[in-house]
Amino acid sequence: MKRPGLIVSPSPHWHSGRTVQGMMVDFAIALLPCLLAGWYYFGWNAVRVALLCVVSAVVAEAVWQKALKRPVTVSDGSAVVAGLLLGLILSPEVPGWICVLGSVTAILVGRQLFGGFGSNPFSCVLVGYGFIFISYPHILQSFPMPHPAFGLEPGGYIEYPPMDILKMDGIQVIRDIPWTDLFLGNVPGTAGTVSVLAVLLGGIYLIARRVIRWPIPVFCLAGAWIFAAVCHLIDPSLYASPTFHVLAGWVFLSAFFLATEPGTCPVTFPGMVLYGLGCGCLIIIIRTWGTYMEGAPFAVLLMNGITPLLDRIRPRVIGRVQESA
Amino acid sequence: MKLAKIALIAASPGSPPPPDVLPHPEKIFIPLDGPWGRAEAQVAPGQTVEAGAVVGRFQDPRLPMLRASAAGSVEGIRTVNTPDGQKAQAVVLQPLGDGAPASQAPPQGAAPVALAKALTEAGFAETDRHPWPFPARICSPETASEAFQLTDAPFHNPIETLIINGLDRQPGEMVRRTVLGHLGSFVVQAVAALKALSQASRVVLVYDRSAPPGGELLRSLQEQGVDCRGLENVYPSALTPVLVQLVTGKQVPQPASDPRLVGVAVIDVTTAWQLGRFLTDGTLPLEILVQVSSWKSGLHRLYRVPAGTPLEPILAAANAAPQPAKIVVGGPLLGYAQFDRQAPLVASDFVLVQQPDEVHTYNYRACINCGHCVPVCPMKLLPNELGKLCEYGRFHDAEAQYLAHCIECGLCAFVCPAKRPMVQLIRHGKREILEMRKES
Ligand code: SF4
Ligand code: SF4
Numbered sequence: 001m002k003r004p005g006l007i008v009s010p011s012p013h014w015h016s017g018r019t020v021q022g023m024m025v026d027f028a029i030a031l032l033p034c035l036l037a038g039w040y041y042f043g044w045n046a047v048r049v050a051l052l053c054v055v056s057a058v059v060a061e062a063v064w065q066k067a068l069k070r071p072v073t074v075s076d077g078s079a080v081v082a083g084l085l086l087g088l089i090l091s092p093e094v095p096g097w098i099c100v101l102g103s104v105t106a107i108l109v110g111r112q113l114f115g116g117f118g119s120n121p122f123s124c125v126l127v128g129y130g131f132i133f134i135s136y137p138h139i140l141q142s143f144p145m146p147h148p149a150f151g152l153e154p155g156g157y158i159e160y161p162p163m164d165i166l167k168m169d170g171i172q173v174i175r176d177i178p179w180t181d182l183f184l185g186n187v188p189g190t191a192g193t194v195s196v197l198a199v200l201l202g203g204i205y206l207i208a209r210r211v212i213r214w215p216i217p218v219f220c221l222a223g224a225w226i227f228a229a230v231c232h233l234i235d236p237s238l239y240a241s242p243t244f245h246v247l248a249g250w251v252f253l254s255a256f257f258l259a260t261e262p263g264t265c266p267v268t269f270p271g272m273v274l275y276g277l278g279c280g281c282l283i284i285i286i287r288t289w290g291t292y293m294e295g296a297p298f299a300v301l302l303m304n305g306i307t308p309l310l311d312r313i314r315p316r317v318i319g320r321v322q323e324s325a
Numbered sequence: 326m327k328l329a330k331i332a333l334i335a336a337s338p339g340s341p342p343p344p345d346v347l348p349h350p351e352k353i354f355i356p357l358d359g360p361w362g363r364a365e366a367q368v369a370p371g372q373t374v375e376a377g378a379v380v381g382r383f384q385d386p387r388l389p390m391l392r393a394s395a396a397g398s399v400e401g402i403r404t405v406n407t408p409d410g411q412k413a414q415a416v417v418l419q420p421l422g423d424g425a426p427a428s429q430a431p432p433q434g435a436a437p438v439a440l441a442k443a444l445t446e447a448g449f450a451e452t453d454r455h456p457w458p459f460p461a462r463i464c465s466p467e468t469a470s471e472a473f474q475l476t477d478a479p480f481h482n483p484i485e486t487l488i489i490n491g492l493d494r495q496p497g498e499m500v501r502r503t504v505l506g507h508l509g510s511f512v513v514q515a516v517a518a519l520k521a522l523s524q525a526s527r528v529v530l531v532y533d534r535s536a537p538p539g540g541e542l543l544r545s546l547q548e549q550g551v552d553c554r555g556l557e558n559v560y561p562s563a564l565t566p567v568l569v570q571l572v573t574g575k576q577v578p579q580p581a582s583d584p585r586l587v588g589v590a591v592i593d594v595t596t597a598w599q600l601g602r603f604l605t606d607g608t609l610p611l612e613i614l615v616q617v618s619s620w621k622s623g624l625h626r627l628y629r630v631p632a633g634t635p636l637e638p639i640l641a642a643a644n645a646a647p648q649p650a651k652i653v654v655g656g657p658l659l660g661y662a663q664f665d666r667q668a669p670l671v672a673s674d675f676v677l678v679q680q681p682d683e684v685h686t687y688n689y690r691a692c693i694n695c696g697h698c699v700p701v702c703p704m705k706l707l708p709n710e711l712g713k714l715c716e717y718g719r720f721h722d723a724e725a726q727y728l729a730h731c732i733e734c735g736l737c738a739f740v741c742p743a744k745r746p747m748v749q750l751i752r753h754g755k756r757e758i759l760e761m762r763k764e765s
Contacts, residue, residue, distance in 0.1 A: 007651045007684055008664050010749055012735030013677070014496075014657035015685040018742045020693060118693025118743075213696070267696030267709065315705040317727045319566060319579030 020117070023262075024077030026211045030202030031081070031257070034088050037198035038191020041146040042092040046191040050087030052096055057083030057103040064112050078117040082106055085125045085257060088192025089250070089297075091143045098139055102128040118263040122304045126258060126297045133297070141293070143188040155186030161194075162187055162248035163293045171240050174248075182247040192257075193250045203256030212260040215272040216279075220255035221246060223280020231288065245284055250296035254279065258296070264304045271310035279303045340506040340536045341499040344614055344627035349395050349420040350638040353631055354405050354669035357381045358413035360452055361388050366416060370401040377427025377609050380416045387473045389450040389458050392427065394611035394631035395420040406665040408636075408654040408674070415669065418633070426631075428607040437465070437521045441472040447603055449610050451596040451672070463487060463590040465524035479585035486573050487525035491532040491594040492556060492563035495656030498675040500616050501563075503627050504598045505538040511601030512594060513542065516549040518604055519597070523590055529572055530594075533558040560658065561734040565591050567703050579704070580729035595673040614673040617643035621680045636676065637666040645678040653677040658735040688744040698737035698747065704730050708737035712747050715754030720761065723754045731755075 038046030061079040065072045083103050090099065106128025114120040120127075133140050143161055147154050158165050158177060166174050181187055185195025192199070206212045228242035245251065250258075259265060259279050266275045279299055286295025357364045364381035368374055374393045381391030397420040405415040432443040444460040451459040461473045461480075469480040489512070493501045504512070512530070520528060530546055532538055534555035543553050554572065561567050565584060566577040568591065575587040584591055599610035610632075617626045617639060626643040636652065653660040654668070656675045670676075698708040706727060714723035731751050738747040 006649065006662070006664050006666075008662045009651075010662075010752070011653075011655075011660055011733075012658040012738050012748060013651065013653045013660060013662065013679065013685060014739060015744065016740050018697070018740060019744070020742045023695070023742050115691065118695065119691060210697075213700070262696070263694035265696075267694070267699045267707070269700075314707065317579075317706060317730055318570070318704045319576045319582075319730055320727075321578045321581075 020076045020078070023211050024081050026206060026209050027081040027257075028077065028084060030206045030211075031084050031088065031192070033198035033201040034192040034195065034253075035084070037185050037195035038088065038092065040149050041185055041194060042144050042191060043147065043149070045144070046092040049090050049092055049094060049099055050084055050191065052099040053087035053090070053103045054080050054083035056100040057086070057107050060104045060107040061112065064108055073116065076117065078111075079107055082111070082125050082128075085192070086128055089125070089129055089190050089253065089258075091140060091190050093142055093144050094139055098132055098136065102132045104128075105131045120263055121307070122301055123258055123261045123264045125261070126301050126304075129297055130301065143190070145188050146186050146194070148186065152184070152186055155181040158187060161189040161293070162244070163287060166240055166248075166287075167293050171237065174240055174244060177244075177248075179243065179247060182244070187248075189249070193253050196247050196252045199252040199256055203252070206256065206260075212256070213272065215269060216260050216265055216276045217255040219273050219276025220259055220279045220283075221251065223277035224251050224255075224283050225280070227281040227284045231284070239288065245287070249287075249294050251280075251283060254283065254296040254300050259300050259303065264307060266307050266310040266313075268311065268313060268315055270313045270315075271307075274313070275303055275307065275310050278306065341503045341625070341627060343507040344503055344629050345642075346629045347634075347639065347642050349422070349631060350634045351419070352400070352635065352667075353393075353395055353397065353418040353420055353633040354415040354635060354667075355380055355391055355393065355418065355633045356405065356407055356413040356415040356669065356671060357391065357402075358407075358411070358415075359450075360456070361385070361458075363414065364388075364391050366402055366414075368399045368416060370399055373398045373421070374418070375427070376425070377429060377611065380418075387445065387461060387475075389445050389448045389460075391416075392448045392609060392611060393418055394427065394633050396427075397421050406668050408663060408668045408670060409661050415633075420631070426612050427609045429609065431604050431607040437468040437524075438472045440518060441468055441522060444600070444603075447609050449596065449600065449603075451593055459592060459596055460522070462585070463519065463523045463592055465522065467524075468522060479583055482585055482588050484523045484525045484585070484590045485588040486527045486529060486590075487519060487523045488568065488572055488589065488591045489519070489528065489530045489551075489594055489597050490563060490565075490568060490591055491530055491538075492558050492568070493533060493675075494561075494563040495658050495660075495675065496560050497618055497620065497677065498616060498656055499625065499627070500614050500673050500675055501594045502533055502536045503614060503616075504594045505532055505542070506536070508598050508602075509538050509542040510545075511599075511605065512597045513545045513549065514601035514605050515597045516546065516551055518600060519592070520550075525590070527552060529554055531556055531563075531568065531572060561703050561732075561736065564703075564732060564734060566732060579727075579732075582732070593673075613670060615639055615670055616675045617645050617678065618675070619645045619649075619678040619680070621683055622646065630670075632671050633669045635667045635669050636663060639670070639676065640666065640678065643678075646680055649678045650681040650684050651679040653679065658739065659733070686744075687738075687746040687749070690743050690745065692745060693743050695742060697740045697742060701736040701740050703734060703736070704732060706731055708747055708751070711754070712737070712745060712750045715750040715757075718757075720754050720757045724758055728754050728758070 057079040062074045106124045110124025110127030111120045183196045225242045228245040231239035282299035283295040364383045368380045376396040378393045397418040400417040441460045449459045469475040491505045529552045569584045602608045613632050652663040
């Protein structure tokens with residue numbers, strides 16, 4: 001009897017089962033709370049923006065790869081996640097063409113020009129965002145008031161996102177915003193950035209599933225809080241309280257989702273710590289002394305640029321001969 | 326030292342069942358080629374040999390004798406495929422009946438030099454990738470120089486700690502747990518000899534904390550002055566450099582990877598079992614312990630068979646899978662995939678049988694720089710960078726980043742979501758560097 005041949009291959013013969021696709025599914029699941037928060041506060045508009053971004057990101061990737069006769073990698077889901085993330089940082093009021101422009105830039109300029117998912121040095125979502133932000137700042141900066149679908153009363157204390165208030169109206173006004181509103185997201189803003197609670201749920205899920213590693217988000221939050229605390233201690237009448245800074249705006253979303261995009265952040269422990277701290281501090285620096293309302297997108301992009309340097313901080317390799325003498 | 330935890334498949338909860346003894350196979354192959362070159366055959370075709378008769382002898386008397394693991398008639402000498410994918414000349418034996426395992430009078434007394442020589446005669450051959458077989462490997466400097474004329478580094482280093490490794494090396498393996506669970510009394514018998522040979526000030530037995538050996542065994546070991554330590558069995562804690570660091574805190578210099586350089590010797594509990602048995606009743610180290618597992622069908626079997634038994638009869642007895650897609654000798658992360666069911670097993674080992682849907686395939690796609698491979702590397706390398714450098718042919722840069730320190734544990738490939746062939750890339754790089762050195 002002739003038996004079928006045996007497969008021969010070098011070790012290892014076993015794999016954890018973790019795939020890029022699986023990671024992206026986890027990312028998408030982790031972003032669901034944000035999407036829900038968007039729907040809850042801003043209605044279907046927020047969902048429409050996110051979906052439009054997802055569709056245009058996927059189409060952009062597929063068309064580009066087809067045109068270049070490259071393998072089409074849409075099925076790995078990375079474009080879906082990039083689109084979704086972009087949709088969540090855009091105001092629910094932006095017109096559709098902004099979504100398309102942003103996603104196409106994110107995917108083509110931010111990612112495909114560098115060789116595809118994981119090879120881009122800068123967060124592709126922020127590249128897309130940065131492009132439309134600089135081109136059409138006025139469109140991107142009109143935000144709807146929150147109208148919770150049920151349960152909560154609309155947070156009626158402010159008419160602009162907390163960061164804009166801080167810049168324009170000064171520190172006295174923001175003192176009146178209840179922290180619970182900031183935590184739950186009951187303020188004007190974008191679907192992904194208003195609700196700390198939603199981001200936290202998704203972020204903890206990602207860490208628990210080991211899709212992202214904890215040092216970046218933790219040290220980013222710590223960096224932002226500590227830096228803001230030092231400023232606040234120096235002159236409380238000039239600098240907002242650290243807890244306000246961390247709860248308001250993009251800090252949480254940046255820490256968990258934007259700063260951790262594969263390929264754009266360091267991979268060693270000391271690198272991640274410095275990168276996280278750097279992101280946190282830069283966010284506050286740009287917010288406090290920069291011209292932009294929100295420092296996070298540019299802080300993360302800047303730190304992306306420093307990542308290759310941070311990756312040079314290596315752990316000490318085990319078994320170097322000099323050490324064992 | 327912290328190891329990254331990875332999902333482990335528990336072969337079976339608690340301690341494994343006692344191993345079965347299989348009837349002798351139709352044929353036994355005793356390879357003459359091995360890590361020390363080729364031994365000279367001492368038998369001719371047609372000859373009948375006793376169990377334990379010398380069938381091969383190296384020119385260097387410091388190398389172990391090759392002995393017949395069963396009584397039988399010599400069919401001939403021919404080329405076989407060994408489980409590690411090499412070709413070897415081997416003596417082919419047709420066993421006659423199921424005789425008792427080969428034995429001879431155990432050595433009397435424990436004068437280390439005589440003992441070391443007796444063990445070499447008896448055929449003890451555990452190498453653990455070390456150039457010297459087991460008796461030479463764990464000798465104190467005096468014994469090494471007198472019995473084996475080994476005086477240079479690392480043999481002039483006294484042995485401070487002798488580690489008896491009772492941890493299973495890979496996920497799903499239970500060979501060493503079986504020894505401690507069912508054959509442990511022999512391990513106790515080996516301790517005095519190991520101490521005499523090594524003159525180690527400290528003897529440590531490491532066992533799997535999730536399946537501790539019986540209290541009586543631990544007590545008798547402790548009475549002999551053995552420090553028994555239960556470790557959490559997280560791969561790769563049982564690989565020599567990692568184990569040495571976990572137990573003694575010392576880093577084994579790489580790429581030499583010889584624990585002797587830092588005054589540590591490691592012996593496997595399967596060898597300690599054979600040694601204790603030899604010292605008790607003279608049974609030669611010609612019986613081995615083989616585990617056959619199929620994760621898909623949840624099957625785990627352990628057998629005691631004569632050394633040199635080919636895979637085929639063991640697989641048939643286990644009835645693991647009628648049509649396996651892959652047969653791996655040596656475990657899921659370190660093992661060798663077999664193409665020849667007649668490959669003979671010469672040492673205790675773990676055979677994993679995979680069915681078609683269990684076979685892992687690699688992707689040749691770019692690294693996504695996710696960094697998952699970095700925290701799992703036990704040598705604290707950056708596998709992502711090594712993989713890329715080897716892929717793009719930048720071997721010298723890879724070398725400068727300690728490519729040679731990689732112990733090929735396979736964890737980086739295990740976790741890589743892009744399914745990159747990390748270990749293959751690394752091996753390719755190591756090979757290229759070797760070739761470049763040879764040329765220059
Ligand atoms: S195979 Fe080498 S590089 Fe990869 S994790 Fe193991 S030791 Fe590190
Ligand atoms: S796990 Fe794979 S994809 Fe991720 S950094 Fe390492 S080699 Fe690259």
